Amino acid sequence: MSLEELYQDIIVDHGKSPRNSGVLSAATHQKVGHNPLCGDKLVLYLIVQDDVIQDARFEGVGCAISVASASLMIETIKGKTTQAVATLFSQFHLLVTEGKAPNQALGKLLAFSGVYHFPIRVKCATLAWHTLNVALEENSRRKQRSEVSE
Numbered sequence: 034m035s036l037e038e039l040y041q042d043i044i045v046d047h048g049k050s051p052r053n054s055g056v057l058s059a060a061t062h063q064k065v066g067h068n069p070l071c072g073d074k075l076v077l078y079l080i081v082q083d084d085v086i087q088d089a090r091f092e093g094v095g096c097a098i099s100v101a102s103a104s105l106m107i108e109t110i111k112g113k114t115t116q117a118v119a120t121l122f123s124q125f126h127l128l129v130t131e132g133k134a135p136n137q138a139l140g141k142l143l144a145f146s147g148v149y150h151f152p153i154r155v156k157c158a159t160l161a162w163h164t165l166n167v168a169l170e171e172n173s174r175r176k177q178r179s180e181v182s183e
Contacts, residue, residue, distance in 0.1 A: 043105070043144040048097030051104035057090040064171070066093075066164030068156050073099040077164045084115045096157050098148065103161035105141055115169050122162050129158045 057078035067074045075093030079086055089107045093100075106125075110118050125142055127133050132149040148158045 041144070043141055044097060044101040047101035047104040051091075051100050053090050053104060053107040054092055055090050056092060057088060060090075062168045062171075064164050064168035066160050066167075068095070068099070068160050070153075070156060071096060071099075073157055073160050075099070075103055075161060075164060077103075077161065077168055079165075079168060081115065081169070086110050086113055086115070086118060091161065095160070098145075098154055098157040099160050102145065102158045105144070106161045106165065109140065109142060110165070118165070118169070122166055125162055126159060129155050 056076075057080065059080060060078035061081050062077075062079035064077050065074070066077060073093070073095030075091050075095065078090045080088040089111060091103045091107065093103070095103075109121060113121070121139070121142075124135050124139055125145070127135060128139060128142070129145050129148040132146060134143055134146060145158050148154050
């Protein structure tokens with residue numbers, strides 16, 4: 034089995050049987066992401082404590098790439114700081130838009146390395162990541178506003 038076949042198998046597996054799917058009722062962050070071009074839609078739930086992602090889940094519908102990306106993203110971000118997640122977002126975005134992997138820190142996410150050959154699929158692969166980014170940014174702004182008003 035070639036590395037390319039293995040990566041394709043990872044995407045198919047996570048697309049058919051996503052991990053960490055479902056509602057997270059104790060979520061500290063919740064955000065809806067939608068790609069109107071293809072109909073992919075998800076709701077991302079996070080529990081963030083002391084700037085560390087303690088738990089995450091998602092629910093939604095989408096193509097195999099979108100679902101697999103959300104599933105693998107959540108596996109990757111659990112236990113990481115929000116700063117580390119911001120770095121991962123940048124690295125993943127570079128991977129799917131330019132086919133460049135700055136280092137091996139992306140692990141299984143390298144399965145998406147071929148996405149850059151199909152620009153229309155980049156939005157599918159990055160939907161969960163952009164939703165995550167917005168959820169964390171919105172919460173950070175809310176936190177800053179509450180600290181100023183105290």
